[in-house]
Amino acid sequence: xxxxxxxxxxxxxxxxxxxxxxxxxxxxxxxxxxxxxxxxxxxxxxxxxxxxxxxxxxxxxxxxxxxxxxxxxxxxxxxxxxxxxxxxxxxxxxxxxxxxxxxxxxxxxxxxxxxxxxxxxxxxxxxxxxxxxxxxxxxxxxxxxxxxxxxxxxxxxxxxxxxxxxxxxxxxxxxxxxxxxxxxxxxxxxxxxxxxxxxxxxxxxxxxxxxxxxxxxxxxxxxxxxxxxxxxxxxxxxxxxxxxxxxxxxxxxxxxxxxxxxxxxxxxxxxxxxxxxxxxxxxxxxxxxxxxxxxxxxxxxxxxxxxxxxxxxxxxxxxxxxxxxxxxxxxxxxxxxxxxxxxxxxxxxxxxxxxxxxxxxxxx
Numbered sequence: 001x002x003x004x005x006x007x008x009x010x011x012x013x014x015x016x017x018x019x020x021x022x023x024x025x026x027x028x029x030x031x032x033x034x035x036x037x038x039x040x041x042x043x044x045x046x047x048x049x050x051x052x053x054x055x056x057x058x059x060x061x062x063x064x065x066x067x068x069x070x071x072x073x074x075x076x077x078x079x080x081x082x083x084x085x086x087x088x089x090x091x092x093x094x095x096x097x098x099x100x101x102x103x104x105x106x107x108x109x110x111x112x113x114x115x116x117x118x119x120x121x122x123x124x125x126x127x128x129x130x131x132x133x134x135x136x137x138x139x140x141x142x143x144x145x146x147x148x149x150x151x152x153x154x155x156x157x158x159x160x161x162x163x164x165x166x167x168x169x170x171x172x173x174x175x176x177x178x179x180x181x182x183x184x185x186x187x188x189x190x191x192x193x194x195x196x197x198x199x200x201x202x203x204x205x206x207x208x209x210x211x212x213x214x215x216x217x218x219x220x221x222x223x224x225x226x227x228x229x230x231x232x233x234x235x236x237x238x239x240x241x242x243x244x245x246x247x248x249x250x251x252x253x254x255x256x257x258x259x260x261x262x263x264x265x266x267x268x269x270x271x272x273x274x275x276x277x278x279x280x281x282x283x284x285x286x287x288x289x290x291x292x293x294x295x296x297x298x299x300x301x302x303x304x305x306x307x308x309x310x311x312x313x314x315x316x317x318x319x320x321x322x323x324x325x326x327x328x329x330x331x332x333x334x335x336x337x338x339x340x341x342x343x344x345x346x347x348x349x350x351x352x353x354x355x356x357x358x359x360x361x362x363x364x
Contacts, residue, residue, distance in 0.1 A: 049087075050088070050302060050303065050306050051087035052088065053303070054087055054089070054117075054306075055088035055089070055090070057091075058090060058091045058093060058118070059117075059119065060093060060095055060120070061075060061093065061095065061121065061122070062095050062097050062105050062109055062120070062122075063076075063094055063096045063098075063105070063121070063122055064097055064099075064102025064105030064106060065096065065098050065122075066098040066210050066213075067096055068212075068213040069213055069237075070229065070236060070237070070291075070329070071102075071233075071291060074122065074151050074329060075122040075291075077151075077323060077329070078120075078122075078314070079094045080323070081314050081317060081319065081320045081323070082311065082314050085309075085317070086307070086310045090118075092120075098210070098211065099183075100183055100185060101124055101126075101183040101185035101186035101187070101189075101190075102123040102124040102186070103124070103130070105121060106123045106138070106140050107137070107138075107140060109121045109295075109296055110139065110296065110297060111139060111140070113296050114296065115296045115297060115298045115299055116300075117295060117304070119295060119296055120293055122291065122292060123294075124286075125154050125287070125289035125290055125291070126185075126286045128289065128343045128346040129282075129283070129285070129286060129346055129357075132347055133358050135185060141297075142347075143347060144297040145295070145296065145297060146294060146297065146307075147292060147293075147339040147340040147343055148292070148293040148304075148307050148308050148336045148339075149292065149293055149308060149311035149333060149334060149335055149339060150289065150332075150333055150334035150339050151315065152232065152291050152330045152333070153254070154187070154286060155232060155252065155254055155261075156187060156191055156230055156254070157228065157229065157230065157231050157234070157252045157253070157261070157264070158191070158195075158226060158228040158250050158253075159229070159234060159249045159250070160177050160179075160226030160247060160248055161219060161246065161248075162246055162248055163225075164225040164248075166226075166248075167250075168248065169201070169250045169270055172201040172202060172203060173199075173200060173201055173202065177203055177204070177225045178204045178206060178224045178226070179192055179204065179205050179206070179224060179225070179226045179228060180206055181205050181206065181207045181215065181227075181228070182208075182209050182211060182215075183207055183208075184362045185362060186207075187286070188228045189205050189362065190361070191228045191253045191283070192228050194279075194360055194361060195267055197360035198276050198279055198280060199270060199272070206224055212233060213237060215229075216238060231249070231258060231261065236327055239328060249261060250264070251266070251270065252264050252265070252266050252267070253266070253280075253283070253284045253287060254287045255268075255281060266280075267283075268280040268281045268284065275356070278353060279360070282349060282353055282357055285346065292339060293307075308335065312335060315333040
């Protein structure tokens with residue numbers, strides 16, 4: 001009882017510190033803070049300063065992918081730089097949790113990980129769409145995660161060895177190219193799978209590889225001919241393939257063409273009907289969510305704000321940007337508030353479009 005009284009006093013003290021104007025226009029937010037104090041108690045900075053809360057703590061960063069791929073590269077860049085921007089300078093450590101196209105990690109973050117601001121994660125950008133589509137393995141509500149910020153868009157592409165009979169997307173309608181992938185629900189399988197089912201391309205998708213790096217090794221061994229991955233990931237892992245034209249990029253799964261790929265069509269541009277284009281744009285919307293950082297649901301508002309401010313400071317930090325340049329990866333940030341809005345809007349996609357996407361999306 002004494003603890004609850006202390007919490008209520010702290011909330012009243014915070015409200016008293018606001019001006020009348022701030023209270024009037026920020027009322028919804030202040031009510032949210034008070035509610036958080038009732039539901040979650042004082043397990044975080046509600047009973048102490050944020051700096052004291054994080055000092056000496058370790059933040060676990062869960063990566064829903066294996067090592068060496070583009071998502072892992074982005075996540076580990078955050079691991080190396082984020083802590084210095086968080087009051088108290090906590091240590092940040094990486095933990096890879098691949099499986100089920102990163103749904104294993106998403107489920108862990110939603111259902112198992114502590115809800116106290118000490119766990120962050122990076123998973124597939126398709127998790128909001130997969131939830132809406134009713135993927136059986138999706139045991140979470142994407143909009144209930146606290147989205148901290150986007151590092152970059154997810155410029156997904158399909159690229160194929162120049163020895164393949166498929167040289168461009170037109171060839172893929174009457175010739176077969178074998179693509180490697182991790183899992184049926186992963187983006188490197190989903191995008192070409194949807195293209196097959198919506199447009200009639202003939203990509204053959206072989207799943208079971210540990211990650212994109214493993215698929216690229218399989219390409220070198222001649223096991224498969226191509227991969228649907230990210231453009232920046234290809235540049236980071238095999239820029240030489242681009243320089244020597246060892247691979248052809250045949251399609252990109254973005255809402256608009258990437259500045260460096262002006263001659264490669266988007267999947268929606270390949271569509272033959274307006275309905276096909278709408279379906280392909282819905283699936284490609286994950287590109288806007290991109291590579292991101294999120295934390296668990298029900299984290300106290302002050303800690304979410306702290307993590308978002310730390311993220312915003314990190315993506316402007318010169319050391320961070322210099323290392324990103326060295327790694328040859330793109331940085332195209334978006335704030336956590338803006339990202340949260342995009343995720344929430346996914347739940348508002350018209351039911352008839354969702355039904356059409358369900359008909360062709362690999363749900364399991």
